[in-house]
Amino acid sequence: MQFIAGDIGGTNGHVALVRAANDGSGAIETLAYRVYSCAAFGSLAALLQAFIDAEVGTPVSHCVLACAGQVMGDEVVNDNLAWPIRPDALRATLGLTEVALLNDFEALAYAIEGPLAASGRHLCGPAARGPGPSLVVGPGTGLGAAAYVPGVPHAAIFTTEAGQMDFAPHSLREREVLAWLAPDGGYVPVEHIVSGPGLLTVYEALCALDGEAPVLATPKAVTLAAEAQADRHAVEAVELFCAALGSFTGNLAMTTMPTGGVFLAGGFLSSIFDLLRRSAFEERFLHGRSVRALLAQVPVWVTEHGCHGVQGAARWYTRHRAPSGATTLAGAAA
Structure with a gap:
């Protein structure tokens, strides 16, 4: 299954279309990847829509986002984000079935199992x-x-x-x-x-x-x-x-x-x-x-931060993916 993975910081948004490798290795295949300036968009939904319009040729219904800050209830709490991040609004605006959120440095820690440690x-x-x-x-x-x-x-x-x-x-x-x-x-x-x-x-x-x-x-x-x-x-x-x-x-x-x-x-x-x-x-x-x-x-x-946050978010998602239709809100991890 292809899905969108993003690493959304206070300055830049890294977004990719990814899928888990079929060989059981846990590796993540990146099918498309772009970096956007958050200041160029009025909302996170607009940023993600720009990526979907440019890079996603077939319908994608699942998304995981690593965000600066901590998830509390239905929003991400952080003073450095360009706009509020609420999964319900993203699902409704973008027609997504599932939006999962986790902390951006939690995602980077998951990337240690990937290329980050060697880079x-x-x-x-x-x-x-x-x-x-x-x-x-x-x-x-x-x-x-x-x-x-x-x-x-x-x-x-x-x-x-x-x-x-x-x-x-x-x-x-x-x-x-x-x-x-x-x-x-x-x-x-x-x-x-x-x-x-x-x-x-x-x-x-x-x-x-x-x-x-x-x-x-x-x-x-x-x-x-x-x-x-x-x-x-x-x-x-x-x-x-x-x-x-x-x-x-x-x-x-x-x-x-x-x-x-x-x-x-x-x-x-x-x-x-x-x-x-x-x-x-x-x-x-x-x-x-x-x-x-x-x-x-x-x-x-x-x-370099680069695509490591996206890779880590995707690794987290493949391990913690919720049942279809649910919204996963991640706090301190396991």
Whole structure:
């Protein structure tokens, strides 16, 4: 059976027409694949309809969508999505029999069983995976994470909202940035620092702290200026971002000891791989004292997000597919 699989983030929507391989391997065959800018569409239904019109030649009645955020009741709860996502409305608008939803990083964790684990560039730690759990972490429009725990007959996948954890500054400069973000104190989620928009926020904060007006207006402009060493605040912003990402990822690693590897996912990190490799990421990831020896056994790779979320969503669907006509709403996984 052919079905639609999508990975819907705050910036881009990755959509594919897929089917499970007939050889019992669990592999997913991709028949068509496109990436859309979410801002170009007034609704998710419009985005999916554009894909159906362009790529789907025969009627398809089943769809699975990996979405940034968590499924609660009949909607996805997330501040970074371009529009509300409600499966009932999608079924009615697109004439679908079934719409299944799961968290986007849950889908990426399922993709570890596919090509994701072999597609990354090694950043630090051992060069080979161990037998333990794995983590997928990714800063994009927001900041997501999920854990993959090997098991028989299937691995267990655990979603998180780790990006909503409180930001914990490490350096004096990070404390100054935090104070600029919350001058009266209060809650500042780590994704306000460790994400694409967070990088721009850090850049603006550093300019303000030094009494200068920011001249760069997008995260991409900040990373390009940092790579060219063309703006000192851009350079410092990327360095602070990478260091904070190291601390955050190390904190998550201490909860699961992922000797199976940490996969830093997303085109954003891939685009700054050289800056990340030269940064304080590894030092901050390792933390200190006795835990340093433990975290040194954890390999870390950077991998393109690409179609991995779509592949993972399709793998999840073939394992959890509900009876025809039902709507599957996925929370923390099994």
